[in-house]
Amino acid sequence: MIIKIFLLLAGTGVTIAYFLTPPAKGFARPDLAKILFFHVPPAMLCSVFFLWGAVMGARYLIRRNIAFDHRSLAAIEIGFILCMLATLTGMIFAKAQWGAFWEWDPRQTSILIQLMIYASYFALRHGFDDRERMRKVSASFAIFAFASVPFLIWALPRIPAIANMSKHAGANQAVIGGGLDSTYRLTFYLSLIVIFLAFSYAYQLRARQSDESYQKELEHERDFDAGTSTGARVVEPVSLHTND
């Protein structure tokens, strides 16, 4: 309860800070450039959650503890939501600054490919009847898919012929190169921390929900085997002794 109140207050604080900061300098639409506070943190944090998903996947493959599989799935789901948010807010930023929702800017393209890769993770996860195989395959794909994330984020936009097409150069300098003034820097870091805390909480809730539903399933199966289940019996036990 305290965590929820804290997150609500922190979110409100960031929203108020967003409206109080003056329009950004050096952008085509200075008033709309403030969407950076809600665009850059999800873009940065989605990779963190994808990495955590890969780490939990590796732990599942080593220890075969189902809790790690639940955590891997939860991390990738949260990362996917953050990736979608980054893509959508990026499109709004692109329309405001560059005149079109989609410009095939290298960073826009990278995040779209990331979205597609992790969408296919969910397709893969639902393609198996055998749950143990599904977990092993999902964990392997979570690790394999993450191999492309550093390439998409750092390497691809920096290949010279591709970097020349980038419209992000000025924004990169502003956000990462220390070009923000103190008000912006404070609001940006506040937004980053609040979004991280909010989505970490969501991750924990999701992982706990998966653990609980798995425990319920196990209990139901145990009750069914012991004959104490309240569910409808499909097979009735038969005595092997005949009364002759």
Place this chain on the structure above:
Amino acid sequence: MNSIWREIIAVIWKDVISDWRQKNSLLTTFLFSFSVTVALGLTTTKDTVSPTLTAGLLWIAFLFTSITSATRSFLSEEETGTGDLLRVLSSPVSVFVGKCLYHFVLLLLTLCIVTGLFVLFSGVSVKEFGLFFAVLISSSLALSSGIVFCSALASKSSGRFALAGVISIPTLIWILAPGITSLRISFGAPTSGGLESVLAILGMGIAYLALGILLFPHFWKQ
């Protein structure tokens, strides 16, 4: 010779013999690549095409040809029931490396044929052969290791053929950006960055191969 290399060669030889005997998979690959090249050639119809557009069209052919050919690497093993035989007779690492090497060579040959046909149909010419072959070799490595791994992941699923394609395309679509960049430079586009693009593709190909060797044993055995 080291036993693992003997197993790898045995896996490669098994694929060579089985594809040569049945021929339908090889024919499918080459006919598909031929059809795609003809279709793309028709779109240009000998009009002067820029190196960028040529590289882009060619890469579409590369991507879909490689997905059609390499996804059957493990899917056909499950269809024909020989997957269990491979599990018993060979170590997982030699199975994976053998499959990657076989499909690397097959893909390289297919991409050379596709490019040759496209050059014939579109009238475009290769200006930098060194860069051009470097692109083909690095792309074949990245595509074969990535698609073979995705095929292995999907091999025991329901709807395996569709699923293998669905997970392969996003995993490898990034290759279009550096691939088109380096290919258009080899066709004479006045830009730089060809070598960096080739190195990026090669690096990712090696990363996919290494990850595949590490991860494949975890889900290959029953």
